[in-house]
Amino acid sequence: MHPSRFLACLAFPLAVACTTAQAQTPPPSTPVPEPVATAALKATDGSDAGIVTAYRGPLGILLRVEGRGWPAGWHGVHLHSVGRCDTPGFTSAGAHVNHTEARPHGLLNAAGGPDLGDLQNIWAGADGAANAEVYLAGSGLGMRGMDLLDSDGLSFLVHANADDHISQPIGGAGARIACGVFEAAARTTPPE
Numbered sequence: 001m002h003p004s005r006f007l008a009c010l011a012f013p014l015a016v017a018c019t020t021a022q023a024q025t026p027p028p029s030t031p032v033p034e035p036v037a038t039a040a041l042k043a044t045d046g047s048d049a050g051i052v053t054a055y056r057g058p059l060g061i062l063l064r065v066e067g068r069g070w071p072a073g074w075h076g077v078h079l080h081s082v083g084r085c086d087t088p089g090f091t092s093a094g095a096h097v098n099h100t101e102a103r104p105h106g107l108l109n110a111a112g113g114p115d116l117g118d119l120q121n122i123w124a125g126a127d128g129a130a131n132a133e134v135y136l137a138g139s140g141l142g143m144r145g146m147d148l149l150d151s152d153g154l155s156f157l158v159h160a161n162a163d164d165h166i167s168q169p170i171g172g173a174g175a176r177i178a179c180g181v182f183e184a185a186a187r188t189t190p191p192e
C-alpha cells in the first residue's frame with residue numbers, strides 16, 4: 001500500500017479501508033425479483049404503447065410501467081376487470097376491478113373508495129415516454145378479482161387525462177388510449 005494511502009487508512013478507516021475491501025471481495029449474488037405477468041400495451045391504432053411488468057410482493061403487487069408513444073402529460077391508469085383489449089375504444093376491458101361491487105372510484109375518495117383497480121397517475125414526457133412504478137397495496141393477499149391471471153384476465157388501461165382520484169366513475173380520466181392484457185411472464189431463472 002502506498003504510504004499516503006496507509007496514512008489515510010489510519011485517519012479515515014471507514015472511508016478508505018472499506019473501499020479497499022470492496023475492491024477485493026467478489027460481489028455477493030443478489031436476488032432478482034421474478035415478474036409474475038406482463039402486459040404489452042397497444043394504442044387504439046394498434047401501435048406499440050409500451051409494456052407493464054407485474055411483480056408480486058408479500059403485501060401487494062408492484063407494476064413497472066414503461067410507456068411509449070403516450071401523449072405528453074398526466075394519464076390516469078387503472079386495472080380493468082376483463083383481459084380483453086378490443087378496438088375501438090377498449091370497452092371490452094370492462095370497468096375497474098371490483099367497481100361493480102358498489103365500491104366507488106378514487107384513491108382519495110373517503111366515501112368508500114377506492115376501486116381495487118385504482119392506481120396513481122403517470123406522467124408522459126414530450127417524447128412520449130412514461131416510466132413509473134405503481135403499487136397496489138393489499139393486492140398480494142388474494143383479494144377477489146385481483147388475480148392478474150384469473151379466468152377472464154385483467155387489463156391495464158391508460159386514459160387520455162389525469163385521474164382526479166375522487167369523481168365518478170373514473171375520476172375524469174377520459175378516453176381509453178392504450179390497453180394491455182396481463183399474461184404469465186416467462187421465468188428468467190429456473191425455479192429452485
Ligand SMILES: [Cu+2]
Pocket residue numbers: 077078079080096157159170
Ligand atoms: Cu380506467
